[in-house]
Amino acid sequence: MKPLPLLLRALRDPRVMAGLTLPDWDLLLRQATAANLTVSLYHLAQEHALLAHIPAHPREHLLWGHVLGERHRQAVRFEAAAIGAALADAGVPLILLKGAAYVLADLPPGPGRLFSDIDILVPKARLDDVENVLKLYGWAGSHLDAYDQRYYRQWMHEIPPMQHMQRQSVLDVHHAILPETAAVRPDPDKLRAAACAVPGMPGVQVLAPVDMVLHSATHLFYDGEFDKGLRDLFDLHRLLQHFGATPAFWDILPRRAHELELARPLFYALRYASLLLGTVVPDSAFHALESARPGRLLLGAMDQLFERALLPAHASCADSFTASAHFLLYMRGNWLRMPPVLLARHLFHKAFLSKSPASAVA
Amino acid sequence: MLTLSSLSPAELRHRMSIDGLRFQTGAFVACVTSPISHVADGLERLYGDYPLRDKHDFVDFYLNLVPVGGLRRWFKPQVQFDHDGLRPFQPLPHDQAFSMFEWALNWCVSGRAHSYLIIHAAVVEKNGRAAILPAPPGSGKSTLCAALVSRGWRLLSDELTLIRIQDGQVVPSPRPISLKNGSIELIGRYAPGTVFSRPVADTAKGTIAHMRPPADSVRRAQETAQPGWIVFPRYVANAAPALIPLPRARAFLKIAENAFNYSLLGAAGFKAVGDLVEATDIFDFSYSALDDAVAVFEQLAGLGA
Numbered sequence: 274m275k276p277l278p279l280l281l282r283a284l285r286d287p288r289v290m291a292g293l294t295l296p297d298w299d300l301l302l303r304q305a306t307a308a309n310l311t312v313s314l315y316h317l318a319q320e321h322a323l324l325a326h327i328p329a330h331p332r333e334h335l336l337w338g339h340v341l342g343e344r345h346r347q348a349v350r351f352e353a354a355a356i357g358a359a360l361a362d363a364g365v366p367l368i369l370l371k372g373a374a375y376v377l378a379d380l381p382p383g384p385g386r387l388f389s390d391i392d393i394l395v396p397k398a399r400l401d402d403v404e405n406v407l408k409l410y411g412w413a414g415s416h417l418d419a420y421d422q423r424y425y426r427q428w429m430h431e432i433p434p435m436q437h438m439q440r441q442s443v444l445d446v447h448h449a450i451l452p453e454t455a456a457v458r459p460d461p462d463k464l465r466a467a468a469c470a471v472p473g474m475p476g477v478q479v480l481a482p483v484d485m486v487l488h489s490a491t492h493l494f495y496d497g498e499f500d501k502g503l504r505d506l507f508d509l510h511r512l513l514q515h516f517g518a519t520p521a522f523w524d525i526l527p528r529r530a531h532e533l534e535l536a537r538p539l540f541y542a543l544r545y546a547s548l549l550l551g552t553v554v555p556d557s558a559f560h561a562l563e564s565a566r567p568g569r570l571l572l573g574a575m576d577q578l579f580e581r582a583l584l585p586a587h588a589s590c591a592d593s594f595t596a597s598a599h600f601l602l603y604m605r606g607n608w609l610r611m612p613p614v615l616l617a618r619h620l621f622h623k624a625f626l627s628k629s630p631a632s633a634v635a
Numbered sequence: 636m637l638t639l640s641s642l643s644p645a646e647l648r649h650r651m652s653i654d655g656l657r658f659q660t661g662a663f664v665a666c667v668t669s670p671i672s673h674v675a676d677g678l679e680r681l682y683g684d685y686p687l688r689d690k691h692d693f694v695d696f697y698l699n700l701v702p703v704g705g706l707r708r709w710f711k712p713q714v715q716f717d718h719d720g721l722r723p724f725q726p727l728p729h730d731q732a733f734s735m736f737e738w739a740l741n742w743c744v745s746g747r748a749h750s751y752l753i754i755h756a757a758v759v760e761k762n763g764r765a766a767i768l769p770a771p772p773g774s775g776k777s778t779l780c781a782a783l784v785s786r787g788w789r790l791l792s793d794e795l796t797l798i799r800i801q802d803g804q805v806v807p808s809p810r811p812i813s814l815k816n817g818s819i820e821l822i823g824r825y826a827p828g829t830v831f832s833r834p835v836a837d838t839a840k841g842t843i844a845h846m847r848p849p850a851d852s853v854r855r856a857q858e859t860a861q862p863g864w865i866v867f868p869r870y871v872a873n874a875a876p877a878l879i880p881l882p883r884a885r886a887f888l889k890i891a892e893n894a895f896n897y898s899l900l901g902a903a904g905f906k907a908v909g910d911l912v913e914a915t916d917i918f919d920f921s922y923s924a925l926d927d928a929v930a931v932f933e934q935l936a937g938l939g940a
Contacts, residue, residue: 295691295693298693306719307720307721330693330695333750334695334747336749337747337749340749340750341749341899344898347901586720587720588719588720
């Protein structure tokens, strides 16, 4: 592997930030902006009491990001309360996923994480009720084109994104964590049954620690788009550091992964988090995932792809194979989500029949 | 201190094609790359007094104005703004490339620099006190700003008034003044000798030209000013000048509406706007003749001194 980009070195060991020159900071902040991690850098610097050691000019940029982060955190809390109130009317508990879960449960990836949608998980049998009650509370459906409607409702693990008519916030209502058309279908009943209440937030639930890690890993390593790949890998790094402090976590994690058929994405998550971000993963966890480890050739190929696609989307981190790596992973992501014939049909429809590029969903 | 005018035309174009041309605009350092001659021409004509920065300096905003590829480049060439890999705008015709640079730099500042309350307003200074002119497009804000600047007021900004959150001071960000249609000729007559960029016809806003900021305003870009007045200008054909005091509560709402990041700043934004309207005298101002308007501002400055 080539030398790691500066941003990865700072994420691995935030103390690196104390010794950077101005041109270093210039590059670090450009890479962080491309990876949507500027506000996370601010929080890392804050956590390690480094702000005073950062030159005034780059520190100002971090503080600009902090203003954005605080506003975002406030907005996410407000939205979560509004969604919770709507779901309470339908008698469905609020289970937050990903970014909103990290913020509300005050987990380490939360501070500084910027995201555009709030994701929730509800029982499939209650989807109609949930959608109706959300409409009463001001959220409207999107993707009204008949093909897109079918794409979501028949094949996907979520209904078309909903947007609040006054606040413009976007809500993704999921009933599972992988599409109906994927070869692997982790049982959402098990995830919901294990969900935990957030202390001090009545009515708010998040996935159990192991499930939260597995969902994050699945989301990243089943997806075809990696423009936010490093941010998602950093989430995993922070979650693993946090939950991994409890020794039992590392026994339960691989076991649960096998149970939910998610051992392969977990293997990738542990491998690339430790390779790129230096996450400390006990050998026992890799041993327990041995059966999910890809063969030598496949793994060699995957290393080539992921070690490019998971870097910041900035020119300073790209080589001549980066664009091809993104393209191949895009094809792989679609391949994993749909059987080949359906995939061919879907891509054909998106390429030639859909009305506008704005409605592209793949 | 070396300024852009110290570069030969060839050296300026060379920098723009390799690492980027780096210069200081007020509180920020911009780095501009573009092979398009309209951008280099505009910078050469209007940015001569701006301090140069070199490769070892920290850059706030990277702006690349890149030609759009494909077949189009042969019959209808276009330019696109590339913000270090991100492309937030639709492409525009080539001859609007310099205007696009100006808009793009404003976009960078208003979207990122959250240590300031950023108001969509022109701002000029006399005797250490700043007059803030917030107004919607078409109100004659830029024309009035250009007139005041040509009569000895210091230009702090034509588009973005930056109020530093920490102490409420106006931080200058002097840049070329954007004039539209009839205003270009009007200011040309009002202030002979003013340097303009080449006018570009058929933009979304009609014909546009940028006026070169006075050298003195650019040189004093690090000198902050105390907010003195907020004046909401409105051009009314054939009207006599009328300066009407505006209640503070009403001014608060108008400033909040005109700020790019009022809601984003949360409590700090509320306090910044509150302190600003407490510290200033606030008026609605309608006028038709520039000379009358300038006289009214002179009177304000005299009373305030």
